[in-house]
Amino acid sequence: MSDSAPSAIRAPTAIAPRATAIATVAMVAVFALAPLAVYPVFLMNVLCMALFACAFNLLIGFGGLLSFGHAMFLGMAGYVSAHAAKVWGLTPELAIALGVATSTLLGVVAGLVAIRRQGIYFAMITLALAQMVYFFCLQAPFTHGEDGIQSVPRGRLFGLVDLNNVWAMYYVVLAIFVAGFLLIYRTVHSPFGQVLKAIRENEPRAISLGYDADRYKLLAFVLSAALSGLAGATKAIVFQLASLTDVHWSMSGEVVLMTLLGGMGTIFGPVVGALVTVGLQNYLAPLGQWVTVITGVIFVVCVLAFRRGIVGELAAWWAKR
C-alpha cells in the first residue's frame, strides 16, 4: 500500500476563474438576501459550518491529508471565545480573535506531531489528538463539562454594533464567512497552493524538486486549523453556547461528510455540502435518530457511487456538455 498522497482523492478539472468569480458573487448575493425568507439562525449555522468545511477541504482536497480530528479546532476555539466573552467580558471581535489564536496554536502543536506520518496513520494521530482535546474539555473546570458555557453575551462589535440584533449578527457572520472563503480561494490559487497540489499528487517528486514538503503541509494544516477556529469561535458567539458536541469525534466525522458530499477539492463543494447537511439535520429533526441513519446512508452512497460530490459531479457534467 502506498503511504503517499491518496491517489483517488483528486481535484476535478478546475473551473475557469471567471466562472468561479461569477459563482462567488452569486453565492454571496444568495446568502445576503436569504434571511428575508429563511430563519436567520439556521443560516448562520450553515455559514459557520460552511466555513469549517471549507477549512477542512483546504487540507484534504488541496493538501491530500485526511484529518479525523478537526473538531478539536472548532470546539476549542469555541470554548475560548465563549469564555473570553462571558467571563473576561471581551467584545466579540476580540473574543473571536482569541479563539482563532487558540486554534492556530493548537494547529501548530498538532501539526508538528501529525505531519510526520501520512495516510491512515495521519488520520489516526489527528483522531488521538482530538480525543485528548475532548477529554481535556470534558474535565477542565472552565468548560463546565456536559453543561457547556451557557449564556455567552453577544456583545457589541468594536463596542459599537449591538449583535443582539439578529440582522447585525447575521451580516457580521456573512462577512466573516466571505473573508475566510476568499482567503482559501487566494491560497489555493497562489504559488503556495500550486506547490501543495504538487506535493499531493506526487510527494517524492516535489521533494526532489527542492520543496520542503513537510513545511508546506504544516502550513496548510495550521491555516486549516485557524479557519476552523474562526468558524468555531463565531459559532459560539452566535449561539451563545459552547458545548462538548463541537469537540466530539462525531463532529469531525460530520465535516468529512459535508466535504465529501459537496465535493472534495472543489471550492464551492464544502459550502454546498454544509448547506445540505445542516439543512437535513434541521428539517428532519422531528425524525429523531433517523437523521443519523440518513447521514450514514449519504456517507455510504457518496463513497460507493458519488465520490466527486455534488459540485464535483456538476463540474464534470458541465465540462462534458
Added chain:
Amino acid sequence: MFGIPTQALFGQLLIGLINGAFYAILSLGLAVIFGLLNIINFAHGALYMVGAFCAWFLLQYLGVGYWWALLISPVVVGIIGILIERTMLARLYKLDHLYGLLLTFGLALIIQGVFTNYFGSSGLPYALPQEFAGAYNLGFMFLPKYRAWVILASLIVCLSTWYVIERTKLGSYLRAGTENAPLVQAFGINVPRMITLTYGFGVALAALAGVMAAPIYTVNPQMGANLIIVVFAVVVIGGMGSILGSILTGFGLGVIEGLTKVFYPEASNTVIFIIMAIVLLIRPAGLFGRAR
C-alpha cells in the same frame, strides 16, 4: 504500596484487566481485518453492539440463553459482515484505503441510528447467566464470578485465534495474502474468498465480545461508539497488522488505564491516546508491527 491502599490498587487492576479483555478481543478483530484488507473497520463497534443485541434478542424473544448466544450471535454477525464485504467493501479495494474508512464510518452511523431509534439510548438489561451468579471473595474485593469468566474466555479466544493465524496452514495463507495478494492468488488460492471470510471472522469476534459484554455493560446502542475509538488506539499502538501485538496491547492498556485511575484519575481517559501519539511518533508501525 505506593501510598495507595492495596485494596484499591488490586481492585482497579482487576477491573482494568477485564476492560483489557474486551479491548483485546475487539482489537484482535480489527487487526485481522486491517492486516488482510487494509481497511480500518469503523463499523467494528457497531457490530459489537449488534452482537450484544443479538444475544438480548435471543433471550428476550426466543428464550435462548447465554451459552447458545455465544455461538449463534457471532455467526449471525459474521454473515452480516460477509454481506457487507461482498456488496460494498469489495468495490473499494482499487481505491485509496481511506475510502474504506469512510464507508465503514457511514455504516456505523446507519447501524447505530437504526438501533437507537428502536431501543432508545439507555441500556436494556441482560440477565446474568445463573452459573455465574455470585462473587469470589478475594479479600481485597469481591470479584463477580462472571467477570472472572470474561478474563478467562477472552484469553482462550485470543490465544486460539493467534494460534490459528500464526501456526496453522490456513493462517499462513492469510499471512501470505497480507504480504502479497497477487502472488498468493497465482498459487491458486482464492484470495477474494479468503478476504471475505476474514472480514466475516473479524466481525464475528466483535460480536462475541458483544455477547460477553451484555451482562456487565447492559445492552445499549451507544456501547460500541464509545469503545471503538479506544480500540483504534489499541490497534495502532500494538501494530496494525500484528495479532500478538493487539492481544498484548489490549490487556496491557486495560491494566494501565486501571492503574491511572488509581494514581491520577483525571488522566485515565486520555492516557491511551497519549501513548498512541507517542508510539506513532517513535515507532509508527506500532510496538509489534512490521513496517509496511
Added chain:
Amino acid sequence: MKTILYGLMTLAFAAASGSVQAQISDGVIKIGVLSDMSSLYTDLAGAGSVVAAKMAVEDSGIEKRGYKVEIISADHQNKPDVGSQIARQWYDTDKVDVIVDVPNSGVALAVNQITKDKGKAFLVSGAATSDLTGKACSPNTIHWTYDTWMLANGTGSAIVKTGGDTWFFLTADYAFGLALERDTEAVVLKNGGKVLGKVRHPLNTQDFSSFLLQAQASKAKIIGLANAGGDTTNSIKQAAEFGIVKGGQNLAGLLVFLTDIHALGLNTAQGLIFTETFYWDMNDQTRAFAKRFAERDKGIHPTMVHAGVYSAVTHYLKAVEALKSDDGTKVIAKMKEMPTDDPLFGKGTVRPDGRKIHPAYLVEAKKPSESKGEWDLYKIRATIPADQAFRPLKDGDCPLVK
C-alpha cells in the same frame, strides 16, 4: 363610502367574535413539551410528559370555551446545544408560548436563559437543580415538581439522623449531579456527619465498577448516589454485584423515580429510602388519574415528573384564561398570584422566586412480599409539610427577591 362602511362592519364583527382570542398570540396557545425521548431519562419523563400535558388540556375544558391549544414535542437528547437550538427555533419561528418539562438540569438552565431573553414562559417539571429558583431565577420560569435542595433535606437528613453519618458521593458530572451533591453535602455537614470522598462519573455511564470500587475503599457507611434514571439503576445493580451492601455499606438513592424502582424490581430495590412529591396510590384522585394515564401510556404509571407537567399545565391554562393573554412574563406573574389547586398535588402556591410549594413525602420501596400489584411499590414513611420541604425564600440568592 360603501367600502368604508363595509370595512367598519368587518372590523366591528371581527372585534366582537375575536374578543375571546384578542390577546392570544397567533390565536393559539402553543405548548412545547421538550423532554428526553430516547436516553436515560425517557421513562421518568419522555413521552409520558406529552401524555400528561394532553390530559391537562383536555381536563381543563379550555378548548370548549373558545380557545385553541396545540401541543408539540421534541427530544433534547440531554445536550444543551440541541435543547437550546430547539427552544430558540420554537420561540422564534414555531410560535411556541410555553415550554414544559425539560429533564436534565444543564438543558433546563440553557432554556431558562433563552425563555427570559424572549419573554416567554418555562414550566420546569423534570429538571432538579435548585439554582433555577436560586441564582438563575427568572420572572419567566416556574420550577414545579421538586429540586435538589428538597431531595437533600428530605432524604439526606433522614438518613443522617438514623446513623448514616459518613458519606461517599457517586455523582453525575453535570449541573444536576453537582447541585445535588452540593446540597446534600451541606445537609450532612449540618447534621454532624462527614463526607469521606466524592467521585464523578459521566452522564449515561454503563459501567460503574471502578467508581464503586472507590466507594468501597472509602469505607463510608453511606454511598450517596447523586445521579438519576438509568445511571441510578445501573449503580444499584452493579453495587449488588460487587457485594457492597453485603460488605456493610448502604446506598442512598438521592433521586429515585417510580419507573426506576419498577425497572430494578423490588428484590433489588427493597428498603431504598428517598423523597418524592407525588405517588399515584396516595388517594382516590391520584389513583383515578393514574388509571387514565396508564391507559394512554402503555400501562406505565405516572412519576412525579408526569404529575408535575399535568399540574403545571393546568395552572398555566387557568392563568391564561384569567388574563386572556399568553404573554409569557405576564402569565408567570399571574401564576404566582393565583393559588394552585389540582387533583394531584392538592392546594399549593407559587413563590415569588418561581418555586412551587407543596408537601414532600419520604417513601420506602416495599419488600416483594408487601406488594400486591406491578406498580404497588412504595410505602409512605413520613410527610414533610409544604412550608418545610423547600429552601427558605431568603436563602436562595434569587435576584428577584432581594
